[in-house]
Amino acid sequence: MEIPYIVKARKDTGLTNSKIAIWLFLASEVMLFGGFFSAYVFMRIGADYPWPERTLPVLPGLINTFILIASSVTVVFAWAALKLRKWRQFQIFMGATVLCAAIFMCLKAVEYNVKFHHQAVRLNDYSIIEGHLDYKKDKDKNYIKKDGKKIEYNLINIKAESVIFSTVRFHKPWVEQILEQAEEQGSKMVLTEPYQGADGRADAKTTYVEAGTELSLDLLLKIREQHLKARAHNQKLRADALRCAWQIAKDANPGKRGWEISDQVGVDAEKLKPDMLTEMGAISFKIDSAAKLSFKPKNIKEADGQSRLRDDTVIKGKLLESPMKFHHVDAIDFQYLAMKAVQKGIDPMVAIENSWIIQNADFAKEAWEWHCEEVEKLEKELAKQDREPTLKDRYRIGWKEFSKKAEQEGMTDMGDWTILEEFKGPNYAARGEETFPHLAVPRGEIAFASKFVPQWNTYYAIYFTITGLHGLHVIGGALVLGYYLFFGRRMYETNPEWLANRVEVGGLFWHFVDLIWIFAFPIFYLM
Amino acid sequence: MADSPEAIRKSIRKYLIVGGILFLGTVLTVLVATVPALDIGRHGFDVYDCVLGLAIASTKAGFVAVVFMHLNDEKKAIYWIFGGALVFGAFLYLLTAWAKSDLIHDPLFYGDSKPNIKLGH
Amino acid sequence: MSADAHSHDDHHHDPPFWKKYIFSTDHKMIGLQYGITAMLFLAFGFYLMMVMRWSIAYPHQPLPEWMSFFLTDDWKARWLSDGKLTGETYNMFGAMHGTIMVFLGIVPLGFGAFGNYVTPLQIGAPDMAFPRLNMASYWIYLIGGLIMCASFFMESGAAKSGWTNYSPLAGFADGQIVNQWLAGQTQWLIGLVCLITSSLLGSVNFITTIINLRARGMTWMRMPFFVWSMLVTGFLLLLAFPPLEAAGIMQLMDRVAHSSFFMPTGLFTSQTGLAELSGGGSPLLFQHLFWFLGHPEVYVLLLPAFACVSDVIPVNSRKPLWGYKGMVYMVLVLGFLSFIVWAHHMYMTGMGPVISTFFQTTTVLISVPSVVIITSLLISLWGGSIKFTPPMMWACAFIPMFGIGGLTGLPLAFNLADLHLHDTYYVIGHFHYVVAPGILFGLFAGVLHWYPKITGRYMSSWLNQLHFWPSLICMNVIFAPMLLQGMAGFHRRWYNGGDGYLDKIAGKAGEESANIFANTVAQHIDLNILMSMGAWTLALAQIPFVINLFISWKTGKKVESDNPWNATTLEWATPTPPGHGNFTTEPVVYRGPYEYSRADHDEDYLPQWVEPKNKTAASVSQDKAEPAALEDKSDA
Structure with missing residues (x-):
């Protein structure tokens, strides 16, 4: 079986399949970027803060525009060279196109990188300070985390006396961080109360973990397992009991509607108690000599006395000075x-x-x-x-x-x-x-x-979204064009017209990417 | 679209000219935005700069679409497809803009970052 | 298997199993894959709804064992309270029910399965224009769907912000999850982006196929209405989905990069207080972008059902489709108008009177093409010699059921009426009438109609009766009371069916309450139980269908010929089942798609591919086959 009209155009439509497809695809791209550019306009009109006008350095954007225009010219030349069956010329022009794409992305990376490392802060009085943060230092050496990142002077510090973990939700890396920080300061974290509970046999009590056990990830995992077991067991008991109670209530009140008797029906907690296992949703660790714990601001809701991490870990202790340096x-x-x-x-x-x-x-x-x-x-x-x-x-x-x-x-x-x-x-x-x-x-x-990332304001949000997506298009286009450049020789020898068609289609996409940038450049860099 | 080798040879010149126009257009936009002597309207960015900038950009985009993407000589189906997208894209933008400008309340009413909510008793 | 030994010299040899059934590039196999996957998703979405209906009917009682026995105790402990559905879990099920039914169920079934299987056959193409793209589009759909559903088993649970996923709610929901990429709400967005990508690839493929791969002589006005519907559906997907993709990406940024595209300044939530965001975004923008897709999406759901029914009715009434040309023009108008009605979903957002009037007008206008199409279908029955074959029963039920669904939509189109009905069960009743007994019945008609072509066997007629009648009754038992409840003011998102609004003390004493709304709720709340019973019975009614689907594959009555229904369109010119490449000889089309009961012909049908008796090539050009298409042959 062969699909017709791959190389030769259909007579009545005058088009090959791929030509129709690429234009359909471009039509959907028009709608996609139409959505984004509309969003830009509405973000800008609706902004309730001073829109950052002409805030980006123009030079990199300008150079990138030149590069994209040049690549648009070279890609159409490459296509023309193929049509004229000049393989060498095609290679040169297509090579230039792919090179342009690479330079474009490199410049983009530089631009992004500068913003990723540039800090801004809005004060309560709405004044804004921009700059670079200092790094936490230990004897004039930058303090570096395990993953190789320097720790910036933007941490919330707490003189922690005790830490309460949510048994179900604790986040492993954060537990490790807390442990590490406490260890560094020579503090120990120990279980405040024994984790003790019924084990399902009437009146029997088991101590799962003794009070005073030191905090470790394994310990938390063990407690979690026990807690989840108990929770599942208890819920099943309660559900069965409630189902039973409803059966009895319905038999006792024939003809009554559910909501009329619902307040008479319930689980008899006392009766179930002997069979219940002890659940422990949160578990508290004492820090023997109060240690200074530091957290990234985005992970913590801080307050004097009691702060809460996003994984529901509660840190009890005095809030220390935590300036942004x-x-x-x-x-x-x-x-x-x-x-x-x-x-x-x-x-x-x-x-x-x-x-x-x-x-x-x-x-x-x-x-x-x-x-x-x-x-x-x-x-x-x-x-x-x-x-x-x-x-x-x-x-x-x-x-x-x-x-x-x-x-x-x-x-x-x-x-x-x-x-x-x-x-x-x-x-x-x-x-x-x-x-x-x-x-x-x-x-x-x-x-x-x-x-200076999407979080800072809607300008940077839309800037990164549109240019990022545009960058992905550049990469995608360059990959396709690069494929024709490096692996097109065989097809050129067997069916040069087919390759020319494919290059034309790839070129159409490439021009469209250029077209988006033609609008993106002025609206982000110059307006 | 011109498919014969002669026609392609001829159009190469055309591509170069368009490339030149795109370069010049870009330079012009940047000059208008950065050189105070060329600044139209009020000092700094304003609606005139916006219209001028977008006009230049649209012209550039038009050249790319018409010459590089061969829309000057294309089949009917392509015009329908791409034109359709432009029309519906315009609907998306214009109707949303209309809906957002015709409101029964003041959008800045909730604009203050301190919410007017009393908590507790 | 000796496939390896022979494959290089025998290219007619069957491809290996995984290539034939799993990573197939054949449009028919992909169509079946779409169909089976979509039906599984539909079943899952149906299950979610059955659980929700329990909570609505019996909010104080634990889920019965038959509904929850396969869930682990651990999952139940996390998401149920004493075995009862919590509000949070109800929201999760509700959001996912909508999402699954719309994006993972009906669209892939209608557009993916029927479109894929039937369209190339009906236009006489050997396959889709891009077979590998077609395969990619199925797999991306499956991955997207699985990503969405996988979140049921994650810490956050699945998405809970409704299938519309409105910001700012959807922007900060699941905010407590440390790794936002693993939050259900984020997974929903990733899944959605996958589904959109899949739809885009699919629609590009469909439109290209229809434009460029039509057989010789298949002019535009000889295309069956089915193909026209698929063409319009393709364009709707192509142009309406990207703005939602844009919205999805922006919401994804809001969630993982903490931007404020859709987050207003000063957002205050009970969980976290004043949100730590820059603010300055526009929640309304999300709604606009969502409904720009959302409304055309309705027609993406509907048109494949129209398509199936418009093929079933002429075949079984032995009459040409009435007003074929008019229907074609109307479906194009429908497609166009569907892009400019979207904000009728947003009357309550503070839109001004002028723009409301605009959308009100376009919305009322769009009912015209729908009514023309449905009326044409109805008139096509008039004076025909109707054969009540199994597919015909569904097609006939489709017309009144869709009619109810469509007409109940009219009050919602009007701003003033909508102020009362917005977000009530009336809305739910309206669009479920359209989608469930409407669209789904149309698709069932399609399944029964093309089953003989796919398998070479008929589906059992009496199992179909067992499926059809209870389904028809149950659908009405479920959805008609919703219209009543909605007009009484029942809100669509009550997880306890209105229990919280009752005045229980007065009710028990048999008295009227001073709280008037409590009385209204008390009057209508018992309908909940009726509707829930209807829903569960409906589930039972699907069992005969499933049995029929599998049993008939092996034991159904064999078809007598390749054209068992004596139909006229091209798919019946293929061998049964059609092999790879579809047609054994290149099909040539000589006439329109619905030549039934022609006076000048002995049989009561004259297929498109049958050569006219009085001379060949001359009459091809007489019937305005493109001369260009004829020239093609000499090129090849």
Whole structure:
């Protein structure tokens, strides 16, 4: 059996199968990206915070646009070369296309990576601080976890006296972390009360675990097993008893409807008690000498006295100071604060003067005063054209402003570094902490903190989603085109027209990927 | 679509020109967005910049679709399929936009991050 | 097996078992795989519903043993309380019932199974345009379905936020799970993305096949209505699913990357207090994107049933389909309109009056093509010599049942009436009338109609009677009371069937309560038991069908010819069962699909493929076969 119209077009439609299919696929892609771009518009219109305008470095985006355009030209050349039966030319142009894809993805990776390591924090007064976090250090050495990641100074610290684990839900890696931390400080965690219970024989009691047993994962697993057994056993007993009770009640009240007698029917707990096994949903461990335990903020709901991890582990103990330590502050943003102030009828300048960072950090006060002068200059400049500074001009001190200020004060001259900074952000090592100072933000001041990832705001969410999905399309397209490049020779020799068709279809997809980027570039980088 | 070798040779020039137009269009968008002297409308980003930017992008997209994707000379079925997607995509966007703009309450009513809920007694 | 020894020199040799039955690229085998898998999922979805109906009818009583004996004690201890269904578990079952029935059951059965098996046969194609893509689309569907269902056995349980999965609820549900990739709610999204991918591959394949692989002489207006329906269904899937895929991906981001696409600012939940999110997102956007799919999806469910019935009725009334052209145009209009009615699901979201009126208008408009199609089917019966064969019984029941379902939808189309009926059992009654006795009956007709082609044997007629009559009665016993309850104000998500709203003290004393709604609930609550009994009996009524399906495969009455129903469409020109490549000779089509009882012909049917007596090639072009299609042969 052979499927017709793979190589030759059907006469009445004038199309090969794959040509129809790719256009159908592109039609669905139009709808997919239509959904995403619509989402972009609605996110932007509906944003209740100042949308980050023109916030990404343009240069990498611009280069990527050039690369994609170039690849679009080369892919159509590659197709033309195949049509003219010039294999060598085809190889060159297709090779160039795949190379373009690789460069595009590399640049994308650099861009993403910079954002993944850039911290932002929104304070309760809606001012926003950006920068890099310091790492936890031990004798001037970075503290590194088992998985090789450095631990950032953004932890919730608790002077823990006891820890209560949920028998069913405890998360193994977290238990290990707690154990490790306690061990490091020489503390022991021991079972507070014996785990003791009925074992199903009337009046018999068994002690499963003695009080004072040290915490270990095995111990928790053992208790979990026992608890689950008891839970299943007890539930079965209760269900059977209830079923029985209903049978009796129904026989006793013929003709009555279920809900009329439901309050008379129930499980006689006393009668069942001898057969029940002891369940233990939570189990408590004492820490002999209170130890300092640290947790990532996203895993814990902290409170003084009693904090709770996401796996229902309860940590009892005093909440210690848990500041977020910035190694380098590279931007202070008052746009959101100003917006909120205006909504509440407060003068934004007054609100900024009273903000936590201006009040508590000298460098910020100094930078703000310098910035105000700069804005004044800009205002005069723009007034000539009957224009005025934007919200961003007025209320944001970005890393370029910090650098400019430092350079005005004659601190650094970066020279050749500046181009690279357009890609990777400021060179902190070279510019030093005079330009990008240190700061510790107390936990209580923090309303919301995140890296520059989808979590930070809807702008970054849609940015990462669209460009990420676009990146996946680039990879997919490059794989297909690369396949024709490296494994197409055989087909070229037997059926060159077929290969040309396939390259055309792959090319159509490739152009579509370019087409998406043509819109993605201005809306994310320039608007 | 031009399938004969002569026609393809001829169109190569066309592809180069379009490539050039795309480059220039990109440069133009960036210039308009970054050089203060070329900034139209108010200082900084505003609706004029938006319209201009999207107009340039649409022109570029049009060139890609028409020349690189051969939509200048395609079969009827393809126009129906792709046109259909564009129409329904427009429905998706426009009707949603309409629905979101025609509301019986103020969408910012719930905008404050401190919920107006009293807990406990 | 000597397959290995001979395979290289004998290419007609049967492929090995796994290639023939499991990783098959034959559209017929894939169709059967779709069909069997979908029926298993339907059975599972039905089971979930039976459990839910227990909780609605007897909220205070433990699940009976026959319903829960195969669940482990451990699972029961986690999800039941003293053997009774909890609200949480009910939500889980409800969400998964909807999801399974719509995405894993009916769509794969209608579009995947019937579309795959019948479409290439009816247009005279050797297979689908992309056989391997076809296989991929089945496997991705299966993986997606299994991922969704696997979450029943995970710590979080399966998704609990309704089959519509509205944000922000679906955004933070299962938030306590440490690894969000292992939360049921996330698994639901991953499964959904798989299903959408599968549907997209499928629809690309279908449309390409229909456009490009039609046999010689199979012009557009000679295609059976079945193929037209599949074409429109394909386009609906192709264009409506991607926006939901976008929404699904964004919700996935909300869950695993903690973004705020659909999470509003200041979200406050009883579990976690003020959500630690950036906020600024739009929950309504999710609803728009969801229903942009959701409404066309209704027609994705419906059109395959229309398709089956439109094939069964002409065959069994020995009459051409009445108004074939009109039906074709109407199905195209239906497809178009279905894209612009979606927000009638959202009248209660604070949409303004102008946009409401727009969607109200388009919604009422879309009933016109549906009514035209259903009326055409009805008129096709008029004056025919009707044979009540097993498939015909289902097809005839389909028309009034779908009619009830469709007409009860009209009040929901109107904003004002919808304000009262929104989210009540009326809505449930309405769309279940459409889907269960409507669509499902249509698909049963299809199963019985094509079974002889698939197996070479008829299904048993008396087992079918045993299946049909109880099913018809039970369906009405289940769904008609829902309409009553709904108008009385019963909410669709009560896990205890309204028990919580009763005034038990007054009720017991035999008095009216001062609480008026409690009285209303008391008046209608006993219907719950009736409906639940109906549902469980319906389950029993499916047993004859299952027996019939398997027994007839081996012992059914053998077909007398390759065309046992004396039908006219191309699938009956194939050998029984059709081999790989379908047709033994290249089929050529000479006329329209429904040439029954022609005055100028001796038999009461004139198949599409029979050469006209008065000369061959001339009449092909007379009947407007594309001359191009004829030229093709010389190329090959």
